Amino acid sequence: MTGHAVLPRRAAVIVFLAFAFAYFLSALVRAVTATLAPTLAQEFSLQASDLGLLAGGYFLGFAATQLPLGTWLDRHGPRKVALGFLGVAVVGSLVFSVATGFSGLLAGRVLCGAGVSACLMAPLTGYRRWFEPTAQMRANSWMLMTGSLGMVASTLPVQWALPLVGWRPLFWGLAALIALSMVVIAVWVPGWAAGTPGAGGGGGDATAERGPSGVTVPPGYAMVWRHPYFQRLAPLGFFVYGGMVAMQTLWAGPWMQRVAGYSPLEVATGLFWINVSMLCTFWTWGMVNPWLLRKGLGADRLMAAGLPLCLVVLLGIILAGSQAGGGAWALFCVSCTFVSLSQPAVAMAFPQALAGRALSAYNLVIFAGVFVVQWGIGLGVDAFAAAGLSTVQSFQAAMAVYLACNAVAYAWFLLQGRRHNVLQTTTP
Template sequence: MTMSGSGSGGGGVLPRRAAVIVFLAFAFAYFLSALVRAVTATLAPTLAQEFSLHARDLGLLAGGYFLGFSATQLPLGTWLDRHGPKKVALGFLGVAVVGSLVFSAATGFSGLLAGRVLCGAGVSACLMAPLTGYRRWLEPVAQMRANSWMLMTGSLGMVASTLPVQWTLPLVGWRPLFWGLAVLIALSMVVIALWVPGWGSAGQPKADSSAAEAVPQGYGVVWRHPYFQRLAPLGFFCYGGMVAMQTLWAGPWMQRVAGYTALESATGLFWINVSMLCTFWTWGMVNPWLLRKGFGADRLMAMGLPLCSAVLLGIILAGPQAGGGAWALFCVACTFVSLSQPAVAMAFPQALAGRALSAYNLVIFVGVFVVQWGIGLAVDAFAAAGLATVPAFQAAMVVYLACNAGAYAWFLLRGQRHNVLTTPTP
């Protein structure tokens, strides 16, 4: 992948070898962050038994991660623009190490929750930091490839959190598992400290200081940007919904609608994550060719996102006949929306990239929370109205499908004539 040359993304780009090393350093940390994010789903039965947790406790425990994660996004963006990915990532990962140790030493629910909140806050820079750096260090085509392959390593982490963790638990237990995670996160800090260049360090060109000084402070310029406003509903409903299905609602659908056993459902989730891993790897391979053929992010999302709505409609109509394979196809079809992240970064000047990415990431994760909770509320509401379990799930998914359709319509209506990937902001 081409990572050197003048580039149109502004600033200076890294030589190919240095770029690969930087990518691997950040990818290792992001793999661990995804594993930490998803591992509580596998540990839920063990934790529920050991600490006598109710379903609401498990829900709050899972949400604690996203609470810590979301709370840091806005200050994170400002710090990334000011201090650069290396310093910010190292500071945040130190919090993740503490969070893992707190979780492993917990003697009650409050300790578990505190550990999860700290873990969520600590790994919240693991994707935004490299994407901010890629905006300055890589050419536009390489930014698209690196984004897809970062998401691939995240999918690999989620795969590792399922059956591999389940196989490991009887051998070592869950507390030593988190000791090991703390050690691995600390190791990732060492790798980043050694391999990732600092902002404007020796041999690395700085962004144009006069341009940086001209950029307004705060997030107002981000929220008001027409392209950000155009993509925000897609990030909220389509991207956030994809994560909500992948990390929560695909499982209950398989068990309560399709009649899967717990093991069959876990296996289905495993293959959903494997499918996502393979899809993001493929995106990274084909993006340069697609861009050369004139297929930028906007065009690909406009063409591809109706596919995920069509698949969701098929799942709704199929009902009990739609199992793990159908949900894997839905999540794979939704990956078109992942192209929006590097597109957002390239729509802004380098000095605003961190804030733009963090603001968009906040939109996505608020969407995850709202869709996860909203579907649960809708299922309960339709059940209270007299629908059986299967029709209640189908009706809730119809509501979600309507939200997706509305976000896609907004994206088309607010469309611009140019493609931000072929004319990135310098």
């Protein structure tokens, strides 16, 4: 198989499954902090800000790799890059498993985040060349569904396994499974063919790349950062998309425990159903996206119409306080999934030779947002508590600040869209 031709159906399914296995494991590693939070907080005497930094450390490592990752994906292709990064994830899992203090835990999480940072970007870059546009939208949603399955595995199954084996052996097992995923990718995923636009390995021009239409694509990220569509989506990616992941992978758990009064098992159960609901939602998006595109309902129209729902739900959670539990957070996360349509939309807004950089730059925005929201809410909860608010009020106040950020990001998305339409209609 070559790296640039549209793959036949059977080959496409095999490639999807190979990457989906690795992404399943990356999502499990990402979300397991929420389930382990009570255990780690007790064993290492962690505060809310420590938990936020520990969970955010994963996303810090993840975000730090995104810019070189995009360039390497365009140059060397998904298979080579994914294999190199997954090796780092194996090391990170082992470091976390033997940690004796907070610094060891944080180092392990940063390495894990860096190591799995190609698990979604690598396949999406490949899909941009290997799949038709409607198949790209479907594959994106179903990759996210696979991630939700990994998050489901990080909840009740992990909670049940903790008393039997402890949290350290769980990470030994994860290291072994990540190594297995490397074997699967090496065997099943095609390489980037020499001479493919943006591909390396053939001694191509390192200073400029030629897209499929023959247009020269400059090196670096300047063309991505300056693109009006990228700038329009960036605040949504940072606050709404990043915040959705931050809630799903951390703060929904402490809210259920410290605000709603859930036991650790009830927290794990709540997280389980949150992730099951996300799994079902992304499966549904994958089924309906091709039909929606044929009806003219693209990503922008769907996000503009659907995202206000997540703002209303978050406002309801804040006002309900201790009455808002797992069901409310499941509804919030599901209502945020409209923003997931932005990822394939970004990829298709750029030439194929820039797809890896565009996706990685947008992913950098998202996961920088996850880090800021996860740590920021922890800092906010501690700060409001120090100011004399109760635990419930501290969480409500921190979430209110987060809601305001989401509302501003959504307003920017709408205003920039109108500005773009005005420019289009006034340009002769």
